[in-house]
Amino acid sequence: MENLLMSIEAILQWDTLLLMVVGVIAGIIFGCIPGFTITMAVALTLPFSLGLGPLEGISLMMGVWLGGASGGLISACLLGIPGTPSAMATTFDGYPMVKNGEPGKALAIGLWSSFIGSIIGGIILVLAAPMLSTIAVKFGAWEFFSLMVFGLSAIASLGEGNLIKGLIAGLLGMFVGTIGTDPLLGVERFTFGSVEMLAGFAFLPVLIGIFAFSQLLSEAKNGKKEKLQFNQNLSLSYPVSKTLKNMLSSWVNVIRSSIVGVFIGALPGAGSSIANILSYDVAKKLSKNPKKFGTGTKDGIIAAETANNSSEGGALIPTLALGIPGSAVTVMMMGALLVHGIQPGPYFFISEPVLAYGIFLSFFISAIFMLLIQSFGIKFFLKINDVPMHYLIPVVIILCALGSYAINNRVFDIWVLLLFGVVGYLLKQSSFSLAAFVLGVILGPLTEENLRIAITTNPDLTLFLTRPISGVLLLLTVLSIVYAIVTDIRHNKRMNTPNSKDITV
């Protein structure tokens, strides 16, 4: 209780609150521009948080994250193009509703769904994360090793794309993590005699290169951006009371979709981009009028938008409690924590209770800001969408460079950015999972450390299987891979169905 009060005191500073407001605005802007993703937004704002304290920095990132998660709905409804992959299912009903002449209603329901989804996701996060960490405190090196193997195989098998490629991407990421000084003996590895490489590659330029730089250049190739096409004379405002009435009449859908979102979010490998589509599917199947879905029903918007926001709360559960991020965005958030010198994991809640509560609080406060800012600022965000890509892309590239430089004040890190921009671009072009790659980079050193500590403590390899938790985790690893192989075979059988568009993070 005392810790909670201390966190409240720490977070209710005007500068921390202001940072969250700025974060939410930045997040919504990135969220609503098609081609720019939340991951990119988090990657680019991360350097700005370097000079701040841990809680301030994380509050800023949390604002960006939640803002981004809801910003996607603006272009999803008005353009019919998801602003971020996580708003894919929002287009199914949001766009038809706008075409039916109700843009205000579509945006209001989407926004309130995002808000309520965030709050429900947040509540489950607060309850579940500390509980999970009390179990994880009992883990030894064996369990941690198996957990990381499971996390990586899950992101490769449950995520989008081919299983083999996902695994290769994850292992490549881990290999990148071995460059530099060996964690146990301090031996140089693959440094090619360079002093800068002794510490390995800094996370930040790698993350920005993979998620922001490479993505930007794919956009540069696409050239033209779609313009907003809807009747500008129609009012975008919609009374709050009516919105809430609409939400109340579908309360079952709201709660169900939120829970689906949290569950999918908490699974390693599946993030908000899968949560919103799956939740939409569930809502459609369980609805009394499934035929209405796709024609502009509010239930479609509710299902998609509550799930993509609640999944963010769910995704934070394993990130904070186990130190295993499950999606591209949580990998970025984990990077943010690491940059601020915080190691998430089972001991996080014991050693840093004030910070842990602070993170929870910033989640809720950001959700409230998101609701307010998007309610009043919708016109401004629509204007932002009109800024042409040929202005945005070069400026954002320079921001990438600045962000990479800022971490150590050295030009070497901008070269790292370029290297991983190229690597990310090539991986993306040949459809390797970028999320798996980056998770590998972050988990690689920890995996190696735990493996070597385990074997040094006791050379008996069967311990990985006979220690119960470790054994179960390895079994889950095998199951997730088998699951991926089975679905892959089924998918291949259905290969003839054309144009199943890939959603990449």
Next chain:
Amino acid sequence: MTKDRIAGVVLLIFCIFFYFQTKLIDIKDLTEISAAFFPRLLLGLIAGLTVVMIIQSFLKKERKTASEKEKNEKEGIVWIIFALFALYILSLALLGFIISSFIFITIVYLIILPVKRPVKSHVIALSSILVITIALSFIFENLLNVFLPTGIFF
């Protein structure tokens, strides 16, 4: 699926190259497994999976989309920007952050401009780019205490 085969060959070369690099790692026999063990394990797994991927690429049928050719033409822009970015990093030491960034942004802006326009129409665009560049350097140097590279001028 030829893409997969190319990727496979590149990955195998990568594995072989770094396998020989692991031989340069100083192995002290202090612990059960040496510093070279984990990288070698990873390289082995990557190589194994790559072989599976290459075999898969022969088993799956090739699907080609009509837009593929058009995409390849635009592919060039990406590599030009990568090359320009490398030049930009090199120029930082000589020209400093503000001048290099301004030149880089301007060139990229002109490259990705979808429709070519008369020179006059670019004046506002270019001056706003200059303002943005200076504003960014101001934010980083004064608010975030990041000292940006200076060149021979300032």
